[in-house]
Amino acid sequence: MAPFSNCSILFVMIALFSLSSITTSHAARSLLQLPNLxxxxxxxxxxxxxxxxxxxxxxxxxxxxxxxxxxxxxxPAASAPLPFCLRCPLSRK
Structure with a gap:
């Protein structure tokens, strides 16, 4: 069953690529046939x-x-450091 499904997927992809190249070449050919702008x-x-x-x-x-x-x-030079927090041991005298 698996080889059959792989083969059918491959066949479908080849068919799609063939159709897309045909439509692309047909579109390019029709553009070449347009009169000059x-x-x-x-x-x-x-x-x-x-x-x-x-x-x-x-x-x-x-x-x-x-x-x-x-x-x-x-x-002026600062005479003493300012206390920043009340619990700081360095700011108490």
Whole structure:
């Protein structure tokens, strides 16, 4: 029974492939028999208006200078660490 079913499946597959190749070749032949399609007319080249030009950006010489490190104020030094939790043994004195 098994060899018969394998043979019939193979026969069905060969038949389907044969039919699909016949329909494909028939479709290709009918496409070749169509008259030529009309050509697409050419559009004029400048279809978009001219884009505006990019303005000149200011140079770095017009920007104010950055402050030096010596003129920046210093932060006060922390005298004692802040307690973050009440149960922390390091925060109790």
């Amino acid at each position: 009309p050509t697409i007319p050419l559009l004029p080249q400048p279809t978009m208006p001219q884009l505006p030009t990019i303005p000149n950006l200011p140079t770095t010489a017009t920007l104010p200078p950055l402050p030096s490190v010596a003129s920046l104020p210093t932060l």
